[in-house]
Structure formats: C-alpha cells, structure tokens
Amino acid sequence: MMQRINRTIFNPYLLTIAILVVAPLLFSTYIQTVITRFLIFGLFALGYNLAFGYTGLLSLGHAAFFGAGGYTVAVLKLRYSSDLFWIGAPLGIVVATLIALVFGFVALRVSGVYFLLVTFALGQLLFSVAWNVKWLNSPGMQGISGLSLPSLGFGFNLGTTSFYYLVLLIFVICFFVLYHVVHSPFGRALAGIREGETRMQSLGYNTWLYKYLAFVISGIFAGVAGVLFGYYNYLISPTHLGVGTSFLPMVMTIIGGIGTLSGPVIGAALLIFVEHFASILTPDRWPLILGGMFVLAIMFTREGIGVYLWKLWNRVSNRYGSAHR
Amino acid sequence: MGLQTRTSLRRQEKASIWKGYLRMEQLVINLLNGISYGMVLFLIASGMSVVMGAMNITNLAHGVLYMIGGYVGWTVAVKFGASFWIGALAGGLAAGLVGMGIERGFLRFLYKQGNEQVLLTFGFVYILTNLSLWIWGGWPRMPFTAEFLSGSFGIMGRVYPKARMANIVIGSFMAVLLWWLQDRTRVGAMVRAGMDNKEMAMGLGINLERVFALVFFFASFIAGVAGVLGAQLMGVYNALGLDVLLLALIVIIVGGVGSVQGALLGGLLIGVIDAFGRALFPKFAMFTMYFTMIVILLVRPSGLLGRRV
Numbered sequence: 001m002m003q004r005i006n007r008t009i010f011n012p013y014l015l016t017i018a019i020l021v022v023a024p025l026l027f028s029t030y031i032q033t034v035i036t037r038f039l040i041f042g043l044f045a046l047g048y049n050l051a052f053g054y055t056g057l058l059s060l061g062h063a064a065f066f067g068a069g070g071y072t073v074a075v076l077k078l079r080y081s082s083d084l085f086w087i088g089a090p091l092g093i094v095v096a097t098l099i100a101l102v103f104g105f106v107a108l109r110v111s112g113v114y115f116l117l118v119t120f121a122l123g124q125l126l127f128s129v130a131w132n133v134k135w136l137n138s139p140g141m142q143g144i145s146g147l148s149l150p151s152l153g154f155g156f157n158l159g160t161t162s163f164y165y166l167v168l169l170i171f172v173i174c175f176f177v178l179y180h181v182v183h184s185p186f187g188r189a190l191a192g193i194r195e196g197e198t199r200m201q202s203l204g205y206n207t208w209l210y211k212y213l214a215f216v217i218s219g220i221f222a223g224v225a226g227v228l229f230g231y232y233n234y235l236i237s238p239t240h241l242g243v244g245t246s247f248l249p250m251v252m253t254i255i256g257g258i259g260t261l262s263g264p265v266i267g268a269a270l271l272i273f274v275e276h277f278a279s280i281l282t283p284d285r286w287p288l289i290l291g292g293m294f295v296l297a298i299m300f301t302r303e304g305i306g307v308y309l310w311k312l313w314n315r316v317s318n319r320y321g322s323a324h325r
Numbered sequence: 326m327g328l329q330t331r332t333s334l335r336r337q338e339k340a341s342i343w344k345g346y347l348r349m350e351q352l353v354i355n356l357l358n359g360i361s362y363g364m365v366l367f368l369i370a371s372g373m374s375v376v377m378g379a380m381n382i383t384n385l386a387h388g389v390l391y392m393i394g395g396y397v398g399w400t401v402a403v404k405f406g407a408s409f410w411i412g413a414l415a416g417g418l419a420a421g422l423v424g425m426g427i428e429r430g431f432l433r434f435l436y437k438q439g440n441e442q443v444l445l446t447f448g449f450v451y452i453l454t455n456l457s458l459w460i461w462g463g464w465p466r467m468p469f470t471a472e473f474l475s476g477s478f479g480i481m482g483r484v485y486p487k488a489r490m491a492n493i494v495i496g497s498f499m500a501v502l503l504w505w506l507q508d509r510t511r512v513g514a515m516v517r518a519g520m521d522n523k524e525m526a527m528g529l530g531i532n533l534e535r536v537f538a539l540v541f542f543f544a545s546f547i548a549g550v551a552g553v554l555g556a557q558l559m560g561v562y563n564a565l566g567l568d569v570l571l572l573a574l575i576v577i578i579v580g581g582v583g584s585v586q587g588a589l590l591g592g593l594l595i596g597v598i599d600a601f602g603r604a605l606f607p608k609f610a611m612f613t614m615y616f617t618m619i620v621i622l623l624v625r626p627s628g629l630l631g632r633r634v
Contacts, residue, residue: 058440060447106619109626113383113443117574118622124571125615132611243567247447254444284458291451298445299431 012262012313020168029160033232036164038272039171040228041248045256045264046178047221048249053258054182055214056194058116060246061123064103065096065219067241068126069226071136072096074144074236079135085150085158085166089227096223097216099126104215108208123246130238143237150231167228174221175261181217182261190214222249251290255297266309354485355600361489363596364496365558368551369569370576371503371588372544378583379520380537381439382432384424385446387548388570389453394420394549395561396457399466402553409470413553420549421542423453428541454566465562488557495554499547503585516540520583575618581631590630 020039024032044066051057072092076082107118130136130143138144150166151157158166181187189210192200197207230236239245248271249264256267274293278286373387384390394416402412427449435441470488477484507513518526519533527533552561559565572595580591595614602613621628 058443106622109622113377113439114578114626116383116443117578121571121574121578121615121618125612128611128615132608247451250444285455287451288455288459291448291455294448295431295445295452298441298448299434 017172024161024164032160032164034272034276036160036167036232038269039167040225040232041252041272042265042268043171043174043228044222044225045249045252045268046175046261047218047225049218049253049258049261049264050178050181050190050221051215051218052250052253053260053263054187054194055190055211057211057215058113058250059107059119059215060116060243060250061103061107061119061121062219062222062249063241063243063245064123064126065100065222066226066229066245067130067236067238068096068099069093069223069228070230070233070236070240071130071144071226073150073227073230074147075136077147078138078144083148083151083157083231085152085231088150088230089224092227092230093220093223096226097220100216100219100223104212104219108212108215120243120246123241123243127238127242130241143235143239145235147230147234147236163231167232170224170228174224175265178221179261186210186213251294251297255293255301260310262310351604355604356597357485357489357493359597359600360593361492361496361596362558362600363593364492364500365551365555365592366572366576366596367496367589367592368499368547368554370573370580370592371585372547372551373573374577374580374582374588375507375516375585376541376544377577379516379540382428382541383443383446384427384541384544385443385570386424386427386449386453386566387544387573388568389450389457389566390420390424390545390548391552391555391569392457392561392563392565393423393453394552395556395565396461396466396552397549398553398556399469399561400461403466403469409553413550416553417546417549420552421546424545424548425538425542428538450566450570454563457566458563461563463563466556466560468557468560470557492554492557500585500589503547507585512536512539572614575614578618578628579621581628584630587628587630591628594629 020035023035027035044062048059048062051059051062069092072095073083073088076084076088076091082088103119103122107115107122110118136144138146149158149160149163189200189205192203192205193207193210200207200210226240229240249268252267252271253264254267255270256265257263271290271293274289275286278289282289369387369391373384376387377383396416397419398412398416401407401415402409407415427446431445431449432442435445477486478490505513507517515526515531515533515536518529518531519536523533552565555569576588576591576595578591579595580589581587595617598613598617599610603610606613
C-alpha cells in the first residue's frame with residue numbers, strides 16, 4: 001500500500017503538471033510568458049518527434065505547418081479583425097492539416113536524405129509565398145504585426161495568466177493523445193517502420209500509408225502549436241515558416257532524446273532556457289551557441305539528456321519509493 | 326492615341342512584351358542569362374552531388390562553404406587589391422580547408438550514421454554563418470568582378486556583360502574538367518567504384534578513406550571558387566548559406582544525385598527556366614524553380630540523370 005502511494009506521488013508526469021499549474025502563483029507574468037513559450041515549442045517538438053523519432057522521417061520543413069497555423073490566426077486578425085479563439089484555432093488547424101496532406105504526399109515520393117531535402121525545399125516554398133503575397137503581409141512590412149491574445153467571445157479577452165493556463169491545458173491534452181498514439185498498435189507499427197521498413201512490408205503493412213499518416217499527424221500538432229504561437233507572439237513573419245524555425249524542434253528532440261515521448265519536451269525546456277539567457281547576454285551569438293549545442297549533442301550524447309534524466313529518476317524513486325529493487 | 330481605358334492599355338503592353346520575346350535577340354539574351362546562371366548553379370551543385378553519391382554524406386553546409394569562398398575572395402580581391410583570380414583561388418582554398426576540417430574533425434567519427442552526419446552539417450551552417458557574420462559583418466558585398474571582365478561586348482546588336490560570358494566559359498571548362506576527372510582518370514574510377522560498392526573497392530586495395538577525404542576537399546574547393554565566380558552575379562551576403570543550399574538542392578533533385586552530368590543538366594535547366602520565368606512572369610520568378618522541382622518529384626523522383634531512388 002505504501003509503495004503504491006509513493007509511486008503515485010513520485011509520478012514525474014503528475015509532478016511536472018502540478019509544478020506548472022502552481023507556477024503562475026509563484027512567478028511573475030514575465031516568467032509565465034517564458035514558460036508559455038516553452039510549452040508551445042514543447043508541443044511543436046512533441047509532434048515533430050512522432051515523425052522523426054518514432055517513424056524515422058527526418059523533416060526540415062515542419063515550420064511550414066507551424067507557421068501555417070500562426071499565419072491563419074494572424075490573417076484572421078489582420079484582414080477580418082477577429083481574434084476569436086473558437087474560429088482561429090479550428091481554422092488554423094485545418095489549414096495546417098491541408099498543407100501537411102499536400103506536402104506529405106509530395107515529400108513521401110522519396111525517402112531517406114532526399115526526403116529531408118524535399119521537406120526543406122517545400123518549407124522554403126511556403127516562406128517564399130508568405131514573403132511575396134501581399135495579402136499575407138501587414139502594409140509596409142514583412143509579416144503581420146499587431147497580433148494579440150485570443151478572446152473567447154462576449155468580450156472575454158484572455159490575459160497572460162489565463163492564456164498560460166489555456167496553453168497548458170492544450171499541451172496536456174495533446175501529450176495525453178500522443179501518449180496513446182505512440183503506445184497503440186499504430187505507434188508500434190511506426191517504430192517497426194523506423195527499424196526496418198522492408199521487414200514491415202514483408203509482413204504486409206502498407207508502410208507508405210503509415211508514414212503518411214505519421215507525417216500528417218505530426219503536422220497537425222505542429223499546426224496546433226503554431227496557432228498558439230500566433231496568439232502568443234505579437235508578430236508573425238515568413239521566418240516562422242522557414243528552415244530557421246524548422247530547425248528548432250529538431251535540436252530540441254536530439255538534445256532531449258529521440259526515443260522517448262518526454263525527450264523533446266525536456267530538450268525544449270533546455271533550449272528555451274538557454275535562449276532566454278543568450279538573448280540577455282549575447283543576442284548576436286545565439287545562433288552560434290545553438291549550433292554549438294547541437295553539434296555537441298550529436299557528437300557526444302548517445303540517447304539525449306531526456307533518457308539520462310529518466311534513468312536518474314528511476315534510480316532515485318527506487319531508492320525512496322519502494323522496497324523492491 | 327485617343328481615349329483608351331487602362332485595361333486595354335495594359336493588354337497592349339502585355340502583348341508587346343510577349344511579341345518582344347519572340348524576337349531573336351531577346352530570346353538569346355535570356356538564354357545566355359539562363360546558361361550563365363546555370364553554370365554557377367552547376368558548380369555549386371556538382372560538388373555536393375558527388376559527395377552525396379560517393380560518401381553518402383549530404384553536406385548541408387555546402388552553401389556556407391560557397392559563401393565563405395565569396396567572402397574570402399572579396400577580402401583578397403577587393404580589400405587587399407589582389408587579382409580576381411588570386412581571390413578565387415584564395416576563396417576556394419578557404420572553403421576547402423573549412424570543409425576538410427568538418428569532414429576530418431567531425432563527420433569521420435559518425436561513419437555509418439547517415440542521419441547524424443546530415444544533421445551535424447546543418448549545425449555547422451549555424452556556426453559558420455554566425456562566425457561569418459562576426460568576421461565580416463551583416464552588410465552585403467556588392468558584386469565584384471575581375472578587371473578585364475568588367476564592361477560588356479556586343480552580341481546581336483545588344484550589349485552583354487563580359488562577366489556573364491566568362492561564367493559560361495569557365496563553367497564549361499570546369500564541366501569538361503570534372504567530367505574528365507570522373508570518367509577518364511584512375512582517381513575518378515576509384516571514386517565511382519567506391520560509389521557503387523564500397524567493400525569491393527576497399528577489397529581491391531583502394532584507400533577509400535583518403536580518396537573520399539580528397540573528394541570532400543575538392544568539392545568544397547569548387548564551392549569556394551563558385552562563390553567568387555557567382556559573386557559577380559549575386560554579390561556576397563550573410564544569408565547566402567541557406568539561399569545557395571536551396572538552389573543546390575533543387576538542382577540536385579532535378580538533375581539527379583552522384584554525377585557531374587546530372588548537376589550540369591539540372592543546373593542549366595533550372596538556370597534557363599529561372600531566366601525565362603523572370604522575364605515572362607516577373608511576379609512569380611522564384612516559383613518556376615519550385616514548380617519544376619515538384620514536377621520532377623512527382624514524375625521522376627530520382628532526378629533526370631540520377632540512379633534509381
């Protein structure tokens with residue numbers, strides 16, 4: 001009985017959620033925005049990992065879906081003067097999904113490194129579109145400015161803290177959904193494809209379809225993150241559709257650990273944390289630091305920091321949580 | 326002229342533009358523009374393509390090597406006043422050395438981990454781009470060219486820049502040189518053998534590791550020289566790393582991986598399509614390239630002259 005209670009209290013997921021829930025009571029609104037940013041990008045990386053870590057699809061163009069979600073919200077504000085969450089969010093997700101459906105189809109004509117190149121090119125294509133099409137830009141600049149936190153209708157505008165809770169709620173829901181996707185037969189098939197596609201084919205799986213679905217689903221999550229980003233950031237620009245933004249979930253995933261669900265989230269936390277300090281101390285050298293972290297992570301960490309943290313956690317909870325080894 | 330509405334005036338303008346392009350000189354000018362640009366694309370893409378085919382390394386930092394070549398070439402040729410060709414050589418050497426550093430210092434240890442290698446090169450894009458920003462600053466360098474290459478000469482009653490013509494000449498020369506290296510020398514044969522079957526080639530006593538290191542250096546060198554040559558058309562600026570990478574990728578996707586011929590065909594095709602696209606649909610200039618890439622992907626994913634994907 002004692003063992004079971006201790007195990008539940010020590011459950012890392014619940015602990016983290018508990019910490020995040022009480023955080024606004026302890027920290028200033030500024031810190032809350034930093035944590036919100038972490039949650040948004042954590043969600044982006046989480047979805048990305050479904051394609052990258054679980055299916056082995058290396059994509060350098062995921063910002064296309066992220067930015068699509070954000071741009072939908074932004075265009076809604078710019079051209080239709082609406083920041084209603086109940087319109088922006090579903091619409092943004094639909095747009096991101098459509099783009100993922102099309103891009104996935106074109107990109108999955110090839111595999112391996114070619115796939116990476118094609119996703120990169122398609123992401124840049126969307127960047128070009130956002131740069132050139134006037135309708136997608138605020139007058140006199142690149143991108144759309146003047147974005148704001150969403151309203152829930154009837155004049156109920158969200159503030160920093162209430163938006164924080166909204167993002168946290170969406171993040172938890174998505175994590176929950178993704179957890180079940182990964183532990184379902186579908187998820188296991190994806191892992192099988194990553195380990196050996198021909199083997200899966202010989203077992204009768206339509207691997208193309210599984211890869212396509214995994215890609216589209218990861219694009220949908222990226223779109224959700226993008227929608228939230230569109231509300232969070234006061235401006236959205238073509239860079240949010242380009243490779244600079246596509247690179248971020250990849251770094252987060254590699255640093256945090258490819259094979260686990262929480263790895264990308266841990267990587268996201270680390271990255272946002274370091275970025276925050278870099279923006280204060282050496283804003284010009286942030287890309288250098290980012291690249292350096294990335295190169296070090298690839299050269300020296302075998303499984304990512306996330307896995308080390310999990311192992312540490314297991315050792316600690318075994319010591320204090322229960323009697324059996 | 327009488328009363329004419331705006332739309333009918335615009336229609337007349339458009340009609341005369343199209344009629345203009347049916348005239349021989351305009352066609353030839355555009356064709357030459359396309360070919361000169363295509364030659365630069367070929368030089369950029371050929372190094373990357375051969376490394377991809379031979380060593381299975383997708384060097385995403387190839388564009389940055391091009392940029393470093395351009396920056397170093399600018400420093401030597403413009404800032405220090407040396408001759409343009411010394412600048413090109415210096416640019417090539419700088420790029421070659423940086424490339425070799427990446428390969429010997431990092432990529433070598435990730436042998437057999439294809440994904441990690443690619444990602445590593447992308448990390449270097451960030452590092453090298455930011456370092457270049459630190460060293461040379463963010464201002465773009467204006468197109469610079471050799472003394473005897475500046476100015477233009479007449480062709481079919483119009484003037485045409487000598488620099489562009491030089492690109493075509495140099496590019497063709499390089500194409501022949503690279504083709505000769507690939508198909509007619511022992512080294513080339515060793516590289517091709519390594520591409521087809523690594524174990525067999527090594528079993529025949531070929532020191533593939535040294536051959537590949539040489540190939541990587543040479544590919545980076547060409548990228549650097551291309552950076553100086555291309556600087557005549559595009560100048561040098563900090564975002565070149567990714568811009569050029571994108572161009573190289575499109576050329577490789579269209580032309581196919583692993584061969585000089587593929588890079589040449591892809592480069593010329595994209596260059597010409599881009600030139601005519603700019604002339605005929607100026608608003609959609611960028612998209613002609615993407616369009617071509619998507620068509621090739623849907624119809625022949627392995628590229629026009631590539632091995633089967």
